[in-house]
Amino acid sequence: MTTPLHASPVSTDDIVQALTAIVGPQACLTQAPDLKPFVTDYRGLYVGQAAAVVLPNSTQQVSQVMAWCHAHGVVVVPQGGNTSLMGGAVPEAQASSPAVVLNLRRMNQVLAVDTVNDTLTLQAGVTLNAARSAAEDAGRLFPLRIGSEGSCQIGGNISTNAGGTAVLRYGNMRDLVLGVEAVLPDGRIYSGLRGLRKDNTGYDLKQLFIGSEGTLGIVTAAVLKLMPQPTASSVALAAVASPAAAVALLGEAKKTAGQAVTAFELISGPALDLVLGYLGNVKSPFEARHDWMVLIELTSGASAEGLDATLMQVLEAGLDSGLVLDATLAQSGADAQTFWRIREEISDAQTRTGGSIKCDVSVPLSRIAAFIDEATAAVLALEPQTRMIVYGHMGDGNVHFNPLRPADRPAKDYLAAFYEPISRQVDSLAHAAGGSISAEHGVGVAKRDDLSHYKSDVELALMWQIKNALDPQGLLNPGKVLPAPVAAPVVA
Numbered sequence: 001m002t003t004p005l006h007a008s009p010v011s012t013d014d015i016v017q018a019l020t021a022i023v024g025p026q027a028c029l030t031q032a033p034d035l036k037p038f039v040t041d042y043r044g045l046y047v048g049q050a051a052a053v054v055l056p057n058s059t060q061q062v063s064q065v066m067a068w069c070h071a072h073g074v075v076v077v078p079q080g081g082n083t084s085l086m087g088g089a090v091p092e093a094q095a096s097s098p099a100v101v102l103n104l105r106r107m108n109q110v111l112a113v114d115t116v117n118d119t120l121t122l123q124a125g126v127t128l129n130a131a132r133s134a135a136e137d138a139g140r141l142f143p144l145r146i147g148s149e150g151s152c153q154i155g156g157n158i159s160t161n162a163g164g165t166a167v168l169r170y171g172n173m174r175d176l177v178l179g180v181e182a183v184l185p186d187g188r189i190y191s192g193l194r195g196l197r198k199d200n201t202g203y204d205l206k207q208l209f210i211g212s213e214g215t216l217g218i219v220t221a222a223v224l225k226l227m228p229q230p231t232a233s234s235v236a237l238a239a240v241a242s243p244a245a246a247v248a249l250l251g252e253a254k255k256t257a258g259q260a261v262t263a264f265e266l267i268s269g270p271a272l273d274l275v276l277g278y279l280g281n282v283k284s285p286f287e288a289r290h291d292w293m294v295l296i297e298l299t300s301g302a303s304a305e306g307l308d309a310t311l312m313q314v315l316e317a318g319l320d321s322g323l324v325l326d327a328t329l330a331q332s333g334a335d336a337q338t339f340w341r342i343r344e345e346i347s348d349a350q351t352r353t354g355g356s357i358k359c360d361v362s363v364p365l366s367r368i369a370a371f372i373d374e375a376t377a378a379v380l381a382l383e384p385q386t387r388m389i390v391y392g393h394m395g396d397g398n399v400h401f402n403p404l405r406p407a408d409r410p411a412k413d414y415l416a417a418f419y420e421p422i423s424r425q426v427d428s429l430a431h432a433a434g435g436s437i438s439a440e441h442g443v444g445v446a447k448r449d450d451l452s453h454y455k456s457d458v459e460l461a462l463m464w465q466i467k468n469a470l471d472p473q474g475l476l477n478p479g480k481v482l483p484a485p486v487a488a489p490v491v492a
């Protein structure tokens with residue numbers, strides 16, 4: 001367990017005075033109404049407390065804030081766009097000492113675009129949308145694609161190793177980062193802004209800051225990989241016979257279209273019903289109601305007609321073999337956008353409805369269909385009226401398995417009765433199938449204690465050893481990711 005070195009914490013006034021001297025009065029917020037959006041998570045489920053919010057405008061300022069907080073035993077919670085679904089970016093509610101939220105949004109400069117090296121160098125507070133636009137302006141693609149791209153920031157994408165809808169083709173954020181600059185808990189700056197695709201000079205230190213959710217350092221800038229921009233895309237929605245049929249169809253698509261398969265998203269019947277009800281003005285692309293659908297996107301540098309023909313070939317083979325029950329190919333960019341809108345608004349439709357139990361699991365593709373069947377049966381055995389909102393990035397093995405309250409049951413009652421048993425069942429079935437209980441949303445507070453059931457003692461001890469090596473006082477984003485430490489050190 002980490003112990004703050006400072007027995008008597010400094011007062012809020014001391015903190016505000018010192019941090020104002022570093023970032024300036026406009027960039028040090030202290031009034032309750034100003035603090036509120038920074039201490040409340042995106043869904044309003046986690047509300048913490050902070051002495052101040054600082055908005056530094058340079059790596060030097062971040063470094064000075066961290067050095068001061070380190071010297072005075074003050075907790076710092078790094079924050080980007082505050083779009084975490086796991087409560088990872090807001091301070092704890094029951095903190096024993098005042099925390100400072102350090103939000104990176106003023107550090108929003110694109111620093112360099114190199115179209116020979118195919119790299120984009122930017123500050124951590126650039127939104128994903130702005131990063132994608134900067135790439136596009138240079139005739140390149142930055143391929144990370146997630147629903148919150150208008151507000152989430154590159155620093156947050158890095159520290160949570162964000163995934164999304166194009167992982168099948170391009171990988172997670174970890175696969176897209178070449179270099180990182182990060183400020184350590186004691187204020188030192190790790191300068192790793194290198195744009196190299198090969199660098200075997202010992203430990204790959206940037207990986208410490210990717211996916212560690214701001215518990216080891218604060219990412220302040222990065223060098224990202226750029227890709228060639230596809231010139232054509234083809235999108236279809238297909239109703240499939242079952243999750244197993246969806247997996248088989250993915251195999252067909254990969255066989256026929258190879259690398260061009262960019263996205264392969266699963267949508268359950270109840271998920272489609274929910275999102276269409278929420279969108280109101282969008283019609284179902286199918287005449288009949290189906291239990292399972294997939295959205296398939298192919299992209300390439302070839303011609304649009306050629307790509308449509310390839311996707312038709314996949315769908316026709318699926319229809320012939322009975323995997324596909326019905327299919328519709330987008331006839332225009334507008335159609336494709338509507339198909340994507342249907343998929344991307346499912347999450348908000350759930351948030352708006354309230355009372356969904358979010359299980360963001362991944363399972364090897366070879367076992368994912370059996371997992372979905374088993375987990376569905378287990379949930380319905382607990383509450384047969386549950387709406388099975390099951391969707392997500394099936395192409396990379398990631399399913400958002402989000403059982404939703406029955407329509408006539410208040411969210412509070414449903415969550416009180418079923419949150420624990422349902423998430424435990426779903427997570428343990430995913431784990432038993434060789435899967436992960438958090439595929440792309442991270443751990444934050446929401447899944448922190450669950451890690452102790454699903455990680456080995458060795459894994460947990462190593463995580464604590466790394467945390468203690470970088471942040472021995474436990475001042476950086478405390479209460480996130482790491483469950484209470486194992487009692488005794490693990491001896492090999």
Ligand code: 2HG
Nearest residue numbers: 147344347358392400402
């Ligand atoms: C998505 O894929 C996001 O839409 C959100 O990862 C998933 O809300 C969710 O569970």
Ligand code: ZN
Nearest residue numbers: 164392400440
């Ligand atoms: Zn997702």
